[in-house]
Amino acid sequence: MGRIITIGREFGSGGREVGRRIADELHIAYYDSEILEEIVKKTPYSEEYIEEITHGRPISLFPIHYANSWGPVVDPHFQQAIDVYQEQTKILKELATKSDCVIIGRCADYVLRDMNPFRIFVYSDTKSKIERCESKGKEGEPLTEKQMIKRIRYVDKKRRQYYEFYTGQKWGARENYDLMINTANSDIKKVAKMVAKLFD
Amino acid sequence: MGRIITIGREFGSGGREVGRRIADELHIAYYDSEILEEIVKKTPYSEEYIEEITHGRPISLFPIHYANSWGPVVDPHFQQAIDVYQEQTKILKELATKSDCVIIGRCADYVLRDMNPFRIFVYSDTKSKIERCESKGKEGEPLTEKQMIKRIRYVDKKRRQYYEFYTGQKWGARENYDLMINTANSDIKKVAKMVAKLFD
Numbered sequence: 001m002g003r004i005i006t007i008g009r010e011f012g013s014g015g016r017e018v019g020r021r022i023a024d025e026l027h028i029a030y031y032d033s034e035i036l037e038e039i040v041k042k043t044p045y046s047e048e049y050i051e052e053i054t055h056g057r058p059i060s061l062f063p064i065h066y067a068n069s070w071g072p073v074v075d076p077h078f079q080q081a082i083d084v085y086q087e088q089t090k091i092l093k094e095l096a097t098k099s100d101c102v103i104i105g106r107c108a109d110y111v112l113r114d115m116n117p118f119r120i121f122v123y124s125d126t127k128s129k130i131e132r133c134e135s136k137g138k139e140g141e142p143l144t145e146k147q148m149i150k151r152i153r154y155v156d157k158k159r160r161q162y163y164e165f166y167t168g169q170k171w172g173a174r175e176n177y178d179l180m181i182n183t184a185n186s187d188i189k190k191v192a193k194m195v196a197k198l199f200d
Numbered sequence: 201m202g203r204i205i206t207i208g209r210e211f212g213s214g215g216r217e218v219g220r221r222i223a224d225e226l227h228i229a230y231y232d233s234e235i236l237e238e239i240v241k242k243t244p245y246s247e248e249y250i251e252e253i254t255h256g257r258p259i260s261l262f263p264i265h266y267a268n269s270w271g272p273v274v275d276p277h278f279q280q281a282i283d284v285y286q287e288q289t290k291i292l293k294e295l296a297t298k299s300d301c302v303i304i305g306r307c308a309d310y311v312l313r314d315m316n317p318f319r320i321f322v323y324s325d326t327k328s329k330i331e332r333c334e335s336k337g338k339e340g341e342p343l344t345e346k347q348m349i350k351r352i353r354y355v356d357k358k359r360r361q362y363y364e365f366y367t368g369q370k371w372g373a374r375e376n377y378d379l380m381i382n383t384a385n386s387d388i389k390k391v392a393k394m395v396a397k398l399f400d
Contacts, residue, residue: 180380
């Protein structure tokens with residue numbers, strides 16, 4: 001079995017930690033924010049802007065009647081999102097060709113489908129997500145529980161839209177993954193050891 | 201973590217083999233047809249009849265206008281299905297109380313929810329299911345591929361209806377399971393060793 005492992009995940013489910021620990025167990029590379037840094041190097045856009053357009057599907061800001069007789073007008077914002085996705089695709093393929101690795105998010109399961117990656121999806125229930133978000137909360141004004149639930153739903157909605165726009169597949173639907181892990185009642189260290197066992 | 205492990209599964213996905221191997225790895229009891237045998241002992245119905253009414257939701261054979269002024273008429277077929285389900289529930293609880301175990305199907309994840317079981321769902325793609333069915337085929341006239349696909353869909357439809365009728369939950373929906381395993385590209389022996397690792 002190849003050891004290209006991709007991790008899709010719900011916000012607050014600990015998917016990133018699962019991925020990092022699997023990479024540690026298997027002594028293979030781990031790519032998450034490293035990919036963003038690579039995109040920054042290879043495109044003219046800022047980190048913040050790339051962050052923004054790689055969350056959610058690209059939205060055209062121009063109304064449809066902007067099209068004129070010389071052909072359709074392409075919204076530059078929309079085009080930039082597509083450019084970034086294409087650059088990201090190239091980077092993912094380069095990284096996965098270089099060595100075994102764990103890759104977080106970024107439709108890597110779909111982008112690398114010809115390399116037969118092991119596709120994991122990590123999810124959890126709302127209660128556990130809130131607890132995780134609380135324990136990992138950034139400094140400053142803490143969010144109320146209601147605000148946190150809103151945030152969790154918002155981020156997952158954006159992830160779903162992003163994934164479904166670029167892959168044409170349903171995000172979190174079992175047929176698109178090899179293993180789906182619910183972290184609500186699980187010890188993430190054990191989960192990582194469990195997954196690593198499959199690659200023994 | 202408790203070691204009551206329940207296995208929901210798509211037909212032809214190898215869920216039964218996954219369960220049996222996990223039980224072997226952990227040296228715990230394994231219950232599948234044993235439950236059916238217990239129900240036969242404890243109810244007046246034949247094995248074949250119980251098999252029939254524990255596949256799919258109970259269907260009332262009486263049209264609704266059979267109800268009369270003395271109260272609703274209960275279709276005996278429907279009532280028998282409910283009786284068998286209740287007997288099965290009792291048996292499942294007795295078995296799970298007796299010792300750690302793996303239980304195949306029978307809404308055990310839902311029935312034993314107060315015992316905090318580890319809930320696995322095993323699934324696969326159609327191609328792998330056909331291969332598995334072919335390799336495990338019973339003697340006699342072999343089914344064509346088309347017939348096999350029809351059979352796979354039919355059994356899964358019945359399983360879904362049975363599960364959803366008695367639990368009110370969606371069959372195969374990730375929120376109802378702790379771990380979902382796609383056996384399409386996996387070695388089942390390795391999968392069982394992987395799951396056992398979680399209980400180390």
